[in-house]
Amino acid sequence: MPDAISIDVPPNDLEAFWMPMTANRRFKKTPMFFSAAEGMYYATPDGRRVLDAIAGLWCVNAGHCHPRIVEAIRAQAGKLDYASSFGVGHPLAFHFANRVVEIAPPGFRHLFLAGSGSEAVDSALKFALAYHRARGEGHRQRLIGRQRAYHGVGFGGLSVSGIGWQRAQFGALLPATSHLPHTHDLARNAFSRGQPAHGVEFADALEGLLFAVDPSTVAAVIVEPVAGAGGVLPPPQGYLQRLREICDRHGILLIFDEVVTGFGRLGAPFAAQALGVGPDLITCAKGMTSGTVPMGGVLISDRVHDGLSQGPEAVPELAHGYTYSGHPLACAAGLAALDVYRDEGLFERAARLAPIWEDALHGLRTLGPVRDIRNLGLLGAIEIDGGDGAPGERARACAEVCLERGVFIRALGDTLILSPPLVIDEGQIGQIVDAIGSGLRRLAA
Numbered sequence: 001m002p003d004a005i006s007i008d009v010p011p012n013d014l015e016a017f018w019m020p021m022t023a024n025r026r027f028k029k030t031p032m033f034f035s036a037a038e039g040m041y042y043a044t045p046d047g048r049r050v051l052d053a054i055a056g057l058w059c060v061n062a063g064h065c066h067p068r069i070v071e072a073i074r075a076q077a078g079k080l081d082y083a084s085s086f087g088v089g090h091p092l093a094f095h096f097a098n099r100v101v102e103i104a105p106p107g108f109r110h111l112f113l114a115g116s117g118s119e120a121v122d123s124a125l126k127f128a129l130a131y132h133r134a135r136g137e138g139h140r141q142r143l144i145g146r147q148r149a150y151h152g153v154g155f156g157g158l159s160v161s162g163i164g165w166q167r168a169q170f171g172a173l174l175p176a177t178s179h180l181p182h183t184h185d186l187a188r189n190a191f192s193r194g195q196p197a198h199g200v201e202f203a204d205a206l207e208g209l210l211f212a213v214d215p216s217t218v219a220a221v222i223v224e225p226v227a228g229a230g231g232v233l234p235p236p237q238g239y240l241q242r243l244r245e246i247c248d249r250h251g252i253l254l255i256f257d258e259v260v261t262g263f264g265r266l267g268a269p270f271a272a273q274a275l276g277v278g279p280d281l282i283t284c285a286k287g288m289t290s291g292t293v294p295m296g297g298v299l300i301s302d303r304v305h306d307g308l309s310q311g312p313e314a315v316p317e318l319a320h321g322y323t324y325s326g327h328p329l330a331c332a333a334g335l336a337a338l339d340v341y342r343d344e345g346l347f348e349r350a351a352r353l354a355p356i357w358e359d360a361l362h363g364l365r366t367l368g369p370v371r372d373i374r375n376l377g378l379l380g381a382i383e384i385d386g387g388d389g390a391p392g393e394r395a396r397a398c399a400e401v402c403l404e405r406g407v408f409i410r411a412l413g414d415t416l417i418l419s420p421p422l423v424i425d426e427g428q429i430g431q432i433v434d435a436i437g438s439g440l441r442r443l444a445a
């Protein structure tokens, strides 16, 4: 008899699943599993409860296994498992898009659906190219990203990403890409609360880049409003506004990659609203279904939509789409997540908790070798002085202490990343900083 397959029982042989973004050989020597979850907590197969301080992977904004989302997925799976959106339709995708554009910034009345954040980013980059071509400016082909950016792992997104070790294995990637400087300025901005005061001039570097490549060759600039996987870097005050002005001056589209910041993380539906800057395209994913079913999307401004809708009616506006664009299960999960966000006031809750979160994180400053603490909305980062050891070793040690103390956080390089579900309460914020404090004290000892 073969062993029964159960999520509560890890198999003896872990070889076949080649894990993504993971040191497979190391993981498989000392594996760590979660097998259940509820609200703010994961459970391990041996019955430990672990507080999730990063919402899975910046995505479970409504908390784990929210009963309304679970029920919506369950019901949908038994009603319509799959229908394509290529030239036919099912109503749920339209209902869902209507609901998302209701909470989108003004001037965004259309939503394209994809299966992930990476697909959303690649789609948005293609839309920018197609938009210019439709206007007779097909020579605008350059895409500008930023150092320390993470835009997923598709060829397009990776080409505008700015984390070198993630690109190094994959060759030249897309031609005609450039990168702005990142905005991390420890000398002037360390321990800033919220948006740092210094650094609007990092946006002026765009003018320098445009001078070098000729602005008429540039299709789009893409930035995360708050760089996430690059270390949680809130934008300096005035920076995004300055980028917007420069893009406008040169007819360049501005794309906000809101895969992390979308759906409430900064206390408003999108960072564009929280920070008061209007891009031309907004990518999203993650919180869209509260992480429950894979989904990504691109919110399309009227300007781009109308520009792309000038051709013959019988021809697709975009030669682009995915088998899973508008998947019924994802739409059901997304609609339920939107209901939960609205009915439980979770975006408002994030806004209300943000100052408490800020105070709690900044209280860690003197407890160990801390180089910087950053926060915005319910995002946070503790940057640790790496010391003389291997890069990232101390941050990883600190994350391990947190796990021993029942708190799951992520170490990225020398930085501890925090992005909790929006249902977090003040006691749980305290639990997170207590655990990090223990880790920091251990480093200092």
Ligand SMILES: Cc1ncc(COP(=O)(O)O)c(C=O)c1O
Pocket (backbone or CB within 6 Å): 116, 117, 118, 119, 121, 150, 151, 152, 153, 224, 228, 229, 257, 258, 259, 260, 285, 286
């Ligand atoms: C800003 C940003 N863009 C894109 C992505 C890629 O999303 P996915 O992993 O769903 O492809 C991520 C993932 O973390 C992200 O943080």
